[in-house]
Structure formats: C-alpha cells, structure tokens
Amino acid sequence: MKAPFMYHGQDHNWVIPSTTTLTVYLAVESGFLTEALYVRCEPDNEERLIPMERSQDAGRLTTWKATIPMNRDKATTVYCFKAITTEHQWWLHGAGISKRMPGQEKLFRYNSEYQPPEWVKHQVFYQIFPDRFANANPAISVTSNEYCLLGEEKPTVAKPWGTSVSEHGKDGASEFFGGDLKGIRDKLDYLQSLGVTTLYLNPIFAAPSNHKYDTTDYLNIDPHLGTNEEFAELVNDLHQRGMKIVLDAVFNHTSLDHPWFDRFHQQGDGQGAWQNPKSPFRDYYQFDGDSENYIGWNGIHTLPKLNFLNPEVRDYFYAGDDSVIRHWLKQPYCIDGWRFDVIHMLGEGEGATNNAHYVRAFRASAKAENPRCYVLGEHFFEATPWLQGDQEDGAMNYYGFAHPVRAFFAGLDIAFDPCRIEADEFAQWLMDAAAKIPWRNQLSQLNQLDSHDTMRFLTMVNGDEATLRCALIFLFCWAGVPCIYYGTEVALEGGHDPDNRRCFPWERLDSRQDMVDFIKQLTSLRNQSSALQSGRIQWLYAEEDVIAFARSLDNERVICAINRGLTPAALSIPIWQMGLEQGCFSLLIKKGEGIDASDGILNLTILAKSGEILVQA
Missing domain, CATH: 2.60.40.1180 (Golgi alpha-mannosidase II)
Incomplete structure (x- = not known):
C-alpha cells in the first residue's frame, strides 16, 4: 500500500519552543482520512499520545498542530507522529514514514539546553593543508636534510612547488613544499572572492612532519609556517573581513620529539619520559611499568598516547585557565573554533574509556572561554552519540554525507569496494543518518566531498568533471555546512594520502576559470540563501x-x-x-x-x- 503524504519540517515554523513545551506542526494531504492523529512523546520515559487539532487548510494540504511537554529529566525531547485509519496506522519520524512504531533512534529530537553557535550554519568552509597552499616566505621553508623525523631516519626533503609527492607509504610525511601562513594571508582576497567565509587549517603547531599531527609544542606555531605574531595578524585580518578560522587540535597523542617524551634525547636535559622511569613526565604517557613499552595511538609507536588520568595533562590541555584550548581562544588570537582530531578515540588507558567525559570537558573549556566557539569532532564513521548536543556541535560528516555521496556518485564505499546505490537508497541513507541527531546539529555538520584523509573526489570519479559538478551542487544544497578542500575549484586531482595533498596549482586559475566561476556561483547562492x-x-x-x-x-x-x-x-x-x-x-x-x-x-x-x-x- 502506498504511504500517504505526511510531512513535518524541523525549522522554526514547524517547531516552536516555550520554556516547558514544544508546539509542533504536521502537514498531510487533505484527502487523507484518519480516525485519529497524535504526537507521540516520552516526557517521563513513558509513552504519551497527544491528540492533534486541525490548524488550517491550504491548497491540497491540511496542517495540524499539538503542544507537547518537553522532557525535564534530560535536555533532549523526542517525538513522532501517529495516524490511525480504519485499517492501518502510519508513523512519521525523522527517517520517513512506516507502518509501525519507529525505534527511538529515528524519532525527531529537540535539545532545549545545548545549541551549536548560530554563526556556523551560515558559513562556507575552506580546508587548507598549510604546506601545500601557498609559499610566500621561502626564507623559513624547510630545507633538505635540515633534520630527521625519526632520530637519524627520514631526513627532510625540500621539493620545488608543484612537483609530485611520494607514493603512498613512502616518504610523504618528510617532504616539504614551503606553504606558510603568509601564503594564506596573501590569498585572502582570492578566498573571499571565491565566497569562502571560514578557514579550517590542518595543524599549524610545531611538529616535525609536514602534516603536523605529531605535535612537539602546542603553544607555538611551527617556525617553518610562521610566528605566533603572524598568526594573530592573520586572524585579525580574517575577522576584519567578517571571516572566521577553525584550528586542528591533536590532543590524543604527541610526537616522539615532544619534550615530555624526547625519544631521541634532543632536549639534552634528561627529563624526557623515554627510557627514564624517574622522568617528571613519565606518567604523562602510558608506559608498562618501568619498561620501554608504551601505548601508541591506534598501535602506531611514533604517536605515543597521552594519559588523561594525570591531572597535569588535564590542566595543560583543557582544565587550567591557561590551557591549550583556552589559550588560542583568547587574545591576541581569538580563533573561532576547534576541530578535535580522533576525538572519539581519546580516553583512559589503551582504548577510549570515559571518552564522553573528556569530550564534554573539552566542550566546557572551550565554551567557558568563548560561548560561540565551534566544537567540531573528527569521526570517520558514525558520530551519533557525540552529536546529541552536550558534546560536539558538529562532526566532519563522513557517515551522514561523504559515505552516501561517494556511494551514489562514485559507486564506492569508504574502503573503495563497489557500492552502487539507487536514488531512493541514497535518500534513505541520508535521512537515516540525519534523523539520529537534533536539527540544529544537523545544520552544523561539516559536509565535505573529500579531505586530507581521502582520495580527492575528482580522482574517485576517474576525472569525470560532470559528476564532480553534480556532487558540488548537492554539497551546497544539502543541510549542513559545505566545506571545500583546497584546489577543488581548479579541478585538482589526487589519490590516496599523500597524493591528495598536492600543491595548489595557482597557474590553473586562468585556465580553469570555468570551475572557479562554478564554485563562485554556488557559494554566492549559499551565502545569500536563508533556506x-x-x-x-x-x-x-x-x-x-x-x-x-x-x-x-x-x-x-x-x-x-x-x-x-x-x-x-x-x-x-x-x-x-x-x-x-x-x-x-x-x-x-x-x-x-x-x-x-x-x-x-x-x-x-x-x-x-x-x-x-x-x-x-
């Protein structure tokens, strides 16, 4: 039997809160005859059916409304709609219409206490991998053999701008092309003309690798990218333009070269935790007794995992008044948000024990310094538990956007196995994912076709620019915040890491003005459209x-x-x-x-x- 037309939007015209109640509206086809129409809610963790009353008739639609109590025991109120006919019942929920009562994960949800910053949903993000965007100060660029990434192994390699990067699994992390903060600042006119309103930068703090997910100093910009003063000037310039900036936070692990760990004894003070059970920093990490065995992130020994059971570690990163989180939110930097790397894996011990506690603590620290700070989490898979309002404002939306988009347009899953789906399956996938989180968090999800961790989308579709344009149209029209990975506007390709981190080919701006103009067309609409x-x-x-x-x-x-x-x-x-x-x-x-x-x-x-x-x- 064909389902009747029933619809409930979740914007301010369809959900109207008061201090203790929600008034919700439902539209049905006027010819749909029902015995009864209810809103189902759970104010005391027990079902309550609230009868709906007719509101108005307009064209072929009849609108109904009801007022339901908001939950007092928790911040989130869930609800759905139940229509009873002579022979059937129909349920409308966040994932669509069904003949039976949906599970709670599909219910509409409203969070009365925790809301993402209002500014986020209005943005067009642009992700920059700093070493590959623009080199404006060659004097500070890394030189060949300047240092080694691993003791005496993996010496740095300086490469001319635009030359190819190493193959996957080779020397990608030790190759440098010289992109810097001045290069980014010099291109702000261009980025603003493109329609970009917020920059998201991959890590910029001191670290030996080009990707800088192996931090050695959380309070200073890497000297090969610039200085703290230059960064403050960059942020000020952005803010003067009405633009914003989000930085990458890598708080789960450090570099082997971090002074706390000092794997290769570069500090010369004998204080590092490596081979030193008496080190004042020994308990900052997770060693097995006095041995040399320690826990590395995801089993990777070059990224020793921090110990958040240690109060000094907690104070340093989030609990103290001068913590890293708060430091960069204060003057003179005043960044607008944090993207927390592998935030779901952070916790106590080898795994992610008490993860939610620490994510909430990160949020509280950031919001205490700046209530309008954007708290963004990295999750390669489902992030639903972190997106109920009290932890993250949004996530890098792989699960609810990039994965289904890849399947529909490229016929691949996240592991690059064949995964062709039809339009109805695509729509259902998107609805299923979105239904699990409150509406305002849906609007604050960071949607991307690709990133520094994935093959570039154009390469994924074998260079088919028509398909890329279709996907870009979807990116800018779907709910959530669109994010462009640098170079997409000039059809930059790239395979698996590190090939997806090629230098920006600035010489293409003239020859690929067609693609640049297409992006401008989309950003202009997005920036002007409240819908x-x-x-x-x-x-x-x-x-x-x-x-x-x-x-x-x-x-x-x-x-x-x-x-x-x-x-x-x-x-x-x-x-x-x-x-x-x-x-x-x-x-x-x-x-x-x-x-x-x-x-x-x-x-x-x-x-x-x-x-x-x-x-x-």
Missing part, C-alpha cells in the same frame, strides 16, 4: 539516477534536482507537497532561464550528468 543555511528538507523525487529535494524557510524556497545518469530525465515534481499550486522558478545553473509551474506540478528536464538549482521567483 539553504537554515531551511527544512523535503524530498520530492528519488528514483534510479535522479533526486530532487527542497530547502524552504519562511517564504523562500529552493529546489535542487540532480541526474547522475547517462540520459536526460523528465521530472514531474509535486510542488503541491510544498504548499504550492503554481509558481515561477529561476534556474541558477542555466542563468537567465525560468520555468513556470501549475496545478501543483513543476515539469523539468535534467540533462545527463547534470544538476539544477531552482529558486522561486
């Missing part, structure tokens, strides 16, 4: 190779339609489900064109491997 930043999601079509969905807020409506297939697709989009019987829509991709809709239907043809964004005129 794309904050509006509810409504699926309108998802079959085989074609998807169409709407983002709506107040009187602004945007429709995104994408065809990944090899032949044109003719769509009849049911805009009556959006409360529209007719309307005129402007086509963003086909500039200057418009299309009229009537009788509640928008007829549209999407060419092969293309997408369109329609904005109601």
